[in-house]
Amino acid sequence: MQRAIAVELNLDASVIAIIDKADEEDDFDGVDQGSRGEIMRVAEEIDRAFKDHRFMVVFHNGSGDYIDLNSFGFPSFTIFRGYFMLWTFRRRFQGSEGYPEMENKVQNTHFFAYETRYDILGKRILFPVLQNEAVAIAAKYPCMREINPEKIVDCCVYGLFLYLCLPEHLENEWAARASAYWMCDGIIQGDQAWEISSALSKEIKWDLCPSVLEVRGILIESSSENSTCCKRLNGTYFDENGISYPPMAITTSNSKVPLTPHDIQTVSADMSSYFLAPDEISNDALLVLADGLFDQSTNLRVLQLSHCSFSFASPPFIACQNLRFLGLHHCKDNETTKQIDPRKWQFLHGLWVLDLIYTGWYQVFSKEIAHLIINLRELNIVGPECWKYIPALHEQLPDVQMLRIVKSMDQPNASAYIDNYLMDKTKLELLDMSGTRNMARLPTNLSKARSLQVLILDGCDGLGNIVSDGLPHSLTSLSFDGYGPATNWTSTVELPTRDLRPSSVNIKKHIKTSTISLKGCKGLGSLFIRELPNLVELDLSGTAIKILDFTTMVLEVSSLKRLFLIGCEKLRSIKWGNSGSKIEPDLELLCIDTRPGIERPRPSFDKSNNNFKLQIHAVIEDARLARSLCDPIYSYHEGWYSDVSLSIHTSTLYDGFVQDEGACKDKIGQINDQVNLQQQQPFSVGQYHDVLSKVGDAPMQSFPHPPTTSLSRHIEIARGSHNLESELDGNWQFHRNLAYLMGRVSESLHVHDVLTTASMPGGDWYWDYLRWCRMERCPKMETIFPTDAVGFFRLETIWMADLPMARCIWSIGVRLFSNGSFEKLRHMHLRDCPRLKFVLPVWVPSFPRLCTHLCNIFVLDGHYPWRITVDGVAFPRLSTIHLHDLPMLQQICDVGFKMVAPALETIKIRGCWSLRRLPAVGEDGPKPAIEIEEDVWSALEWDGVEAGHHPSLFQAPLHSRYYKKKLPRGSAIRLIRAPSLFACLLILLVKHSFSAS
Known part of the structure; x- marks a missing residue:
């Protein structure tokens, strides 16, 4: 919000830099985008920009909540100072709250206005508002700069029609497909049609307030035919107002008349979109569609049929040559025609989207006609027997980009069937195999789908381990939801949103998956894993994960023991959270390395060593990432950290994994007590290196070896560390940073080759556990431990x-x-x-x-x-x-x-x-x-x-x-050598301990 204000006010670039810095800090703290607080310094700059000016703020509040704008830097709004604000809630006409509820949220306002049914229709403000919103939407997206805003209005009207007319059992499912309808209906055209439709699907969402729902009778006209009711947009109203509208109709059940099989005899010839959506009924009373029902519908481009029967060998839409979207839901073959005539199936040429939901229309992929399907972009098959389609798809549909094979539960060898299909699917971008319960492994040929971006495995209960060797490197998103498949989906190449997923699981299932390895999927940045009770190891090495959130991305994985994040250059935070996963007490091994590349040696932790409940090895370039290590370590606080093995290296130059104390015990005895001073340092640092080169093996040349054996909780800070000074602050506001780990947890500390001027942490931390401290080649450090460093x-x-x-x-x-x-x-x-x-x-x-x-x-x-x-x-x-x-x-x-x-x-x-x-x-x-x-x-x-x-x-x-x-x-x-070192003392080596006299 403050960024938008700063941009609107043309504030100095330094202000934007402050916001960027704060956003970066919030990333490392794991703060959600919607939970980020206001920045006081930016608020001061905004307040300064308004000082001594009269102004009016036009604030479009996209939510239904009250927002205190004063906290962003606006002066108090009062008519006495000439400060005014025009405030709107949400978009016009939307929101389930009534206007009295909204008015209570802004009780300090001087004037509150809202629409009534008369305002919307009598004053005819609906479409002017939609036209203005269309212009605003188009301005947000580069892909829409050339689009006519009237086309966006048509999409809004299309969505409003579905919202007002679809029956409840299909409302969410079919409305979610609106982006495909807009494109297939021809409203959105051109090379960027898919991209534009996808963007509009995020902008056009109808949730009408009660007063607007009253306009249904004016905007929609209905006509009844026996037990059905046909609804369409009121052409008279639209024509009188000079507004274009897409010709579309929805046929639903007439609740006053019992449904009979032959109640649909005709369909208007001018329709471009038609939806048949009767109530859910038994198979014995399905609506029967005559063979030539749509013969006159030459303009028909979008067709959704639900709970009806027709001849699958000669469907009633066979003459619709312009058909682009075909959806069949719970449709059955009435078997009135047995023989297929391939000459009549030319409509398949233009088909872009095909939905087969609990519909066994196997004829469409028969050898006689399957070759006609050459432009299909999206294929969605749902039902327990959908695996029967797969053999027929081999070497067919080479250009399909989205494939969903959902809830296939009866095929014992589903992986092998899908293997053959994927042989030549080089353009496939989304693969959804949700609910394929008998799939024991991922298809072997999955890696050949080199354009695959999204893989959805929700509800694949029988799936074994997932390993990256069988995954294409193009993968950007993966979903594995133990709750089951999403209830609905959209025509976008992305994971289902949370609102489209099941909210609970009715029956606990035994999902066997114990290992998920996405190692090497360099583009993977989106992940959803939930309810995998046997998941032990998760490897996200080499991925593009920025914030790994155990409250929204990985949930209910109670058995997770090992987490690998090696080569995750973009990683900024691990958000453990207090709900959902609660995995910290059960985690045994955490490995992080944010340097480029994943070919790093794995730490040599002994799995048989039961001395530690948690082992952490981290090589991090940005010291702020250490904040994410505090929560899992802190969960062992009652054990005084003795259950934790820790190895942290903040450096870009660290080359390998330091062995822990136990691994080095056998080697300690082999190390000579003394070492040549020249060999000890990688480069000469003293002013007498020329002397050392001449005296040879003189007795004075012997010096003790520095401590090299890292203890159980070791921290190394070296050249290449970023943002080190802020993280060495022991008084840091949240007390969960690198300073905390150094002062309260570490046993051994090695700091070298850094340019920081900061001292080691003081503040509230007691150095309770530190056993050895080694610091060298830090040219700017003046004080090592400050006055308040105690313990x-x-x-x-x-x-x-x-x-x-x-x-x-x-x-x-x-x-x-x-x-x-x-x-x-x-x-x-x-x-x-x-x-x-x-x-x-x-x-x-x-x-x-x-x-x-x-x-x-x-x-x-x-x-x-x-x-x-x-x-x-x-x-x-x-x-x-x-x-x-x-x-x-x-x-x-x-x-x-x-x-x-x-x-x-x-x-x-x-x-x-x-x-x-x-x-x-x-x-x-x-x-x-x-x-x-x-x-x-x-x-x-x-x-x-x-x-x-x-x-x-x-x-x-x-x-x-x-x-x-x-x-x-x-x-x-x-x-x-002339610094003021008068009356100073330095003892370089003292052997044998001494006690009180």
Whole structure:
């Protein structure tokens, strides 16, 4: 609505961009088109456009509900400000509510007008209104730009006639076929006739309000003949008003006179459309049509016959050479003629649509005359014995585009029959096999129907698995409704709408289908699956599904265990919903990959592993798609997510499926504890790579391997991720996004090669489960975890590398760290973070128990015991320190306290040219071994032997084989590494955990 207003007001392109962005966000949130809210920024722009202007809004409300236009940005309408609005409900004359009901919905209106029966007929406003609406309809569709609006009026009148005259038992069924009638009657002509008729069927729907129904007696004239009543448009009224109208008639039962077999003797010769629609009666009292009943109806183009009998070998319409639409409903052969004369069946040449509904007219496809059917576009056969038609169709009807074989329940081998028929049907666009209960498999030759777009399998109870190998890649829509076939259909190449489907199932059926695979159907974007209780696996890989909705597209599939969406580039949302399917607690495996292509390795999840109830593997380019993963995961919240295995990768470059922790256990022991630094990185990132290339296998070159084994709930964020910053917001309005999964669910986190400036999520999320965090090559990130990021009860390993702008890992500020925070931290690795000032505020409740392998910089926060400044902080089990390539590092601990490490065994230092202090080690223990450049060792400052801080308390230092050259102050290398990192601390590797002293 706001988009239409913005376009009408010619608002700036930036406003349209806001609407586009909001629509995109709603897509990822799974919001229905009709449920999308107003955008405040757009409302402000609309309000600004109206400011200081007098205006009138003409609002055509297509519904019967009241809509508050002020929420869209319109100022309050009042006559004192010169703001006026002209409001109409629905289209004119339509709507089942009475006018008093409508008036109650707009009680604040100043004037309410409505039509009466006198207005419609006496003032003759019906057709002028239809003419104006015809112009409006034509303007909406490019295919109608050349059409005469009067033709659209004729279609409206045609539909109104059917609405007013069809008996109740045929009203919905035949009215749904109106688009075919308009075209076959000749109202809509030309190359785009089918497209135009299809579009008009969505626009022309009659649902008259009570006052308009009173005009039936004026618009329609009736004449009775024995037990029948013939109705047609009132020619006198139309002629007096100078209005053209299609010549058409409907013959129905006369309720006042009992029906007798021979009550129809003549049919007007000028009719172009004729409908015989008596009440449903027994076969013993069918109307009998004489052989030459329609011989004079040379203009007849549309013929619908219901509940009658005639000679199938010499039908009464055999002389109607202009016939385009022929529908036979519950018709029987009276067998008055046995012999077929092919010379008289030339009317079949022009036939476009043929409906055979519970009618066994097998003669039409006999060898003598079937070859005459050369222009048939649509064939619809309904009934338990309709399979008998299929053998005769082999090598016939090569140009048919829509084929329905519905409710064929008696043929045990229906698939084989249909196989032969599909051999040469290269133009077939729609195939409906609904209700074919004995079809055990899809026809093998279905893939040869290379133009097939719509496949309907509603009520195919005996169908086994559906696999994509037998489906044409042209398929765009599929329907498999366990409730059964649609009650009606339209002449459009699309799935039945919800209102044409059964609303319930009377008898629960045993539908065997356990697997549906539509993998590789690249155009498939429309899907309807319902009431398949044994469906276990649904594979939509490589399809064009945009929003997979488990409330409108896939319903009542209570056994669904596995869902595959690999190569679904257009996927924006999975809408799980709270009704219809309720599949989240039963789903076991969900695989998503939105990158192009479907030839991806499937995840190596062990089906025999019962440790997890739900396993999710997702590779998503747009981080917003992670919102759709929250609902199925959240359904296991009572189990604290221990029942969930999760692997999410937001990247376009991810190449394969990371194995879970269990799959990697055997390999962990084979990994060397140390790895060459050059091999560890895909490209050089340090300023001393030239040094490393020269020193060879010097001891200082050994560094620990980064964490590579993804845990059970793993998230990776890498280059190629889109819309990442908004999804890292832990305060996001719905609290169901990537931030939620990272903070509340993930056990391992790997972030690398991204350009985001955003920190990791804070807000309301506790990092309850995170065990290791690895971040590298993020050139714009300044703070890793914000002040409000709390929890970290299980965190064991932190690996940070190549973060040139990072100033801190955890920011300083008031936080709610509990007693358990960081108590399991064992390893912290920091490398090539030149601007880093500190890592972790020194005093968290668990600080005395912090573990070793701690790569850390300790600074004083606002909360710490005052004795720290006197006694220092003891690291009683700290054994090893590695410091590498930190040219601005001056000391290991903040100047505000002293670091005491009595168990220290090894110190390895390289490239820390500004280092001035080492930890105090005490006099009683063994002397620590130390590797350090001679220049750095000579420049160290000491507190003395009494303080446990003296060179004699260390072993003789081992100096590396490479020495830096003396450089003048302010040299290029110093300028490169000159961020303000004064009084900072960085511990790159600490082995063996330490506890409180």
